[in-house]
Amino acid sequence: MADTIFGMPFFQNALIGGTLIVLMLSVLSFFVVLRRISFIGVGISHSALGGVAIGLALGASITLTATIYCIGVAMLIGLISRRSQVREDAAIGITFSGSMALGIVLISLVQTQHLSLFSYLFGSILSITRSDIYVILGYCAATLFLILSLFKPLLHVSFDEEVAQVRGIPVALLHYLLLILISLAVVASIKLVGIILVAALLVLPAASAFQIARTYRTVVGFAILFGLVSLFSGLLFSYRYDLPSGPSIVLSASVILSICFAASRWHRSGYRNRGG
Amino acid sequence: MATIVELENVWVWRGKNLALKDVTLRIEEGKYIGLMGPNGGGKTTLLKTIAGLIKPDRGKVKISGPISRTIGYVPQEQRLDPDFPVTVYDVVEMGVHTGLGFFHTVSKSEREKIEYALRSVGIMDLASRRIGELSGGQKQRVFIARALASKPRLLLLDEPTTGVDTKARDEFYRLLNELMDEFSLTIVLASHDLEVVPSQVDEIVCINQSVFVHAPPEEIEGTDILKKAYGCEFEFMLHGRYPHRVIHRHDEASDG
Ligand SMILES: Nc1ncnc2c1ncn2[C@@H]1O[C@H](COP(=O)(O)OP(=O)(O)OP(=O)(O)O)[C@@H](O)[C@H]1O
Numbered sequence: 001m002a003d004t005i006f007g008m009p010f011f012q013n014a015l016i017g018g019t020l021i022v023l024m025l026s027v028l029s030f031f032v033v034l035r036r037i038s039f040i041g042v043g044i045s046h047s048a049l050g051g052v053a054i055g056l057a058l059g060a061s062i063t064l065t066a067t068i069y070c071i072g073v074a075m076l077i078g079l080i081s082r083r084s085q086v087r088e089d090a091a092i093g094i095t096f097s098g099s100m101a102l103g104i105v106l107i108s109l110v111q112t113q114h115l116s117l118f119s120y121l122f123g124s125i126l127s128i129t130r131s132d133i134y135v136i137l138g139y140c141a142a143t144l145f146l147i148l149s150l151f152k153p154l155l156h157v158s159f160d161e162e163v164a165q166v167r168g169i170p171v172a173l174l175h176y177l178l179l180i181l182i183s184l185a186v187v188a189s190i191k192l193v194g195i196i197l198v199a200a201l202l203v204l205p206a207a208s209a210f211q212i213a214r215t216y217r218t219v220v221g222f223a224i225l226f227g228l229v230s231l232f233s234g235l236l237f238s239y240r241y242d243l244p245s246g247p248s249i250v251l252s253a254s255v256i257l258s259i260c261f262a263a264s265r266w267h268r269s270g271y272r273n274r275g276g
Numbered sequence: 277m278a279t280i281v282e283l284e285n286v287w288v289w290r291g292k293n294l295a296l297k298d299v300t301l302r303i304e305e306g307k308y309i310g311l312m313g314p315n316g317g318g319k320t321t322l323l324k325t326i327a328g329l330i331k332p333d334r335g336k337v338k339i340s341g342p343i344s345r346t347i348g349y350v351p352q353e354q355r356l357d358p359d360f361p362v363t364v365y366d367v368v369e370m371g372v373h374t375g376l377g378f379f380h381t382v383s384k385s386e387r388e389k390i391e392y393a394l395r396s397v398g399i400m401d402l403a404s405r406r407i408g409e410l411s412g413g414q415k416q417r418v419f420i421a422r423a424l425a426s427k428p429r430l431l432l433l434d435e436p437t438t439g440v441d442t443k444a445r446d447e448f449y450r451l452l453n454e455l456m457d458e459f460s461l462t463i464v465l466a467s468h469d470l471e472v473v474p475s476q477v478d479e480i481v482c483i484n485q486s487v488f489v490h491a492p493p494e495e496i497e498g499t500d501i502l503k504k505a506y507g508c509e510f511e512f513m514l515h516g517r518y519p520h521r522v523i524h525r526h527d528e529a530s531d532g
């Protein structure tokens with residue numbers, strides 16, 4: 001089976017695009033888990049439906065409208081999360097459910113034959129084209145460049161915001177930057193992973209890595225590895241059983257998390273038994 | 277002597293609470309200041325205002341030099357994520373980086389600063405331990421090393437001996453004395469260690485919204501200034517016997 005599908009252009013596109021997407025999501029997931037902002041990831045990604053729908057309604061580039069819309073939402077959430085007077089979780093919940101409602105209404109209005117809401121929500125292995133790959137490559141390059149070049153300041157801010165500020169690190173700027181990068185990764189992932197499940201991939205790779213690795217370098221390394229393994233096995237499943245690609249990839253990632261969790265439990269109980 | 281920090285008529289509200297009320301304070305280079313006052317008296321607020329973390333609502337704060345090169349800040353006991361994936365070395369390394377620094381790697385001179393700081397506080401052997409695996413007192417030393425790695429001229433310490441046992445606390449104060457000479461520091465130390473601090477420092481600043489007193493400990497000994505600031509019977513002695521606190525019955529009125 002493997003020989004045949006790897007030769008197919010759509011599968012190659014899914015594989016190349018998926019690899020780039022997963023690299024982005026896995027590195028970002030490190031900071032999402034570290035800073036405990038997974039709900040912000042959910043908020044931004046679900047809001048993307050509003051941006052997609054506006055693009056469809058206007059007949060404009062969906063990538064463009066979704067990017068602008070997501071960054072707008074990210075800035076709003078970022079502003080709210082840095083002002084303690086407003087309840088962040090409530091604000092995120094309202095923003096993303098409102099955006100999804102807007103998205104569904106707009107999409108229902110412009111509904112055409114070949115437009116499938118389902119594939120925006122859950123991703124489709126068939127959907128990535130050559131030109132999508134160039135867009136994904138651009139987003140991936142920008143995201144990885146910024147996050148890797150600013151890794152240490154981001155780590156410092158996540159560890160101790162106050163001391164980071166005393167050290168002259170622009171704390172608020174980095175907070176917003178991270179949210180913008182999450183937005184870019186979300187938009188790049190819509191076609192393959194889908195709006196509903198991309199937030200899961202902003203958490204799962206690093207959550208698994210945190211179970212078994214102890215320093216930031218190894219956590220990031222394992223997160224990337226787990227992301228890639230989830231992608232490859234998910235895509236194969238998706239093709240083999242004709243499943244939407246997003247849920248297949250997320251299921252693989254969840255299996256990896258369970259294994260890592262069990263491994264870390266087993267390891268710890270080993271320590272206890274030897275100690276006691 | 278040169279002034280390193282100057283606050284002029286500083287007012288700070290935190291939410292609805294007035295935390296600092298018309299505080300005017302001058303700290304001279306090379307001095308060891310003990311910052312005292314009751315819970316909620318504004319010690320943390322004052323240190324954060326000096327470190328530039330809180331902008332005063334009124335008044336001025338002047339620091340002689342850019343904050344990131346002048347101030348080393350050791351925050352009050354932090355709730356720390358025990359699984360945070362950094363080692364002691366990584367934390368101290370955070371002290372040498374300033375600003376955004378794209379693709380920051382550690383240069384040779386930075387590595388020397390980090391190792392010097394680790395050695396100065398006596399935790400070189402813990403360098404590769406994960407930060408979450410240390411005791412409270414060890415963590416406190418790491419945070420001091422992180423502050424020292426930036427070669428500050430002014431060290432701000434916010435209740436560094438909370439949860440540290442008596443022996444370790446005495447060692448800690450000895451360490452501070454050494455560091456002060458070694459790094460030519462000015463120190464502002466917020467603390468509730470009423471028994472120890474007065475015998476260590478050059479000057480005491482007692483704060484409860486506003487500054488009640490700023491004077492060498494000898495001048496305060498035996499007066500009722502601290503009593504006013506703390507709102508309870510209190511006096512301390514510098515020499516001879518243990519310093520002591522007199523615990524009185526509550527006022528008749530509050531006894532009901
Ligand atoms: N985050 C905050 N929001 C609102 N008010 C605050 C906040 N932090 C402190 N305050 C208020 O500001 C005042 C000064 O508090 P601060 O923390 O500076 O006192 P402190 O002297 O450091 O006390 P402690 O000895 O307990 O550490 C108090 O009235 C406190 O209630």
Ligand SMILES: [Mg+2]
Pocket residue numbers: 319320321352434
């Ligand atoms: Mg305090």
